[in-house]
Amino acid sequence: DSGVTQTPKHLITATGQRVTLRCSPRSGDLSVYWYQQSLDQGLQFLIQYYNGEERAKGNILERFSAQQFPDLHSELNLSSLELGDSALYFCASSVLTTGELFFGEGSRLTVL
Amino acid sequence: AQSVTQLGSHVSVSEGALVLLRCNYSSSVPPYLFWYVQYPNQGLQLLLKYTTGATLVKGINGFEAEFKKSETSFHLTKPSAHMSDAAEYFCAVRGLQGAQKLVFGQGTRLTINP
Numbered sequence: 001d002s003g004v005t006q007t008p009k010h011l012i013t014a015t016g017q018r019v020t021l022r023c024s025p026r027s028g029d030l031s032v033y034w035y036q037q038s039l040d041q042g043l044q045f046l047i048q049y050y051n052g053e054e055r056a057k058g059n060i061l062e063r064f065s066a067q068q069f070p071d072l073h074s075e076l077n078l079s080s081l082e083l084g085d086s087a088l089y090f091c092a093s094s095v096l097t098t099g100e101l102f103f104g105e106g107s108r109l110t111v112l
Numbered sequence: 113a114q115s116v117t118q119l120g121s122h123v124s125v126s127e128g129a130l131v132l133l134r135c136n137y138s139s140s141v142p143p144y145l146f147w148y149v150q151y152p153n154q155g156l157q158l159l160l161k162y163t164t165g166a167t168l169v170k171g172i173n174g175f176e177a178e179f180k181k182s183e184t185s186f187h188l189t190k191p192s193a194h195m196s197d198a199a200e201y202f203c204a205v206r207g208l209q210g211a212q213k214l215v216f217g218q219g220t221r222l223t224i225n226p
Contacts, residue, residue: 002155002157004155031212033213033214035216042216042217042218042219043202043216043219045213045214045215048212048213055212056212056213058213090155090156092156094212096212098144098161098163099144099146099161099163099206099212099214100146100158100161101156101158101214102158103148103155103156103157104155105154105155106155
């Protein structure tokens, strides 16, 4: 158990819909990262938050947004969903001094 | 910008044989390097990491990796494969400056033959 909690574990929805994925980082970790894992793209960095502020942005679509709340949990919002958005979405939190990430078990999104 | 190349998307070895998974990185600054393992339907678990100091790093489950700056490599090895080692393995790099995200390679799926 990494200490990072993600909900929901599985989500099935239709094209055009909007979903929200939730992540609670390890106790004491201020930084949260979101990654997308798909068969064709591998593990792609989406976005990082540190103590409520956006720190870095990766290959995140404009249809996607995220935020980190004062209690440090984070949400990833995916809207106008397309078939190609079907993937495993991981949240991770980090120990900034050594850089290692601790990953949750992921949220598997299926868009039909 | 940092990048990682894992040579071989699939590696198959016999139980008891040497495991060698290759990783080369590109980084403009001294890197932090990581190997993660992903079992089916699970998240990524840290196997080992190199930050500074000794270039031969030992991790969990009998794995080790050696940082070779001259070769920009960080290959993962295990002397004797076990059936439970079957999984996907990811090499990752993080630079010391700028964004602290990890950049992952494409992964290597390890299959163990009985």
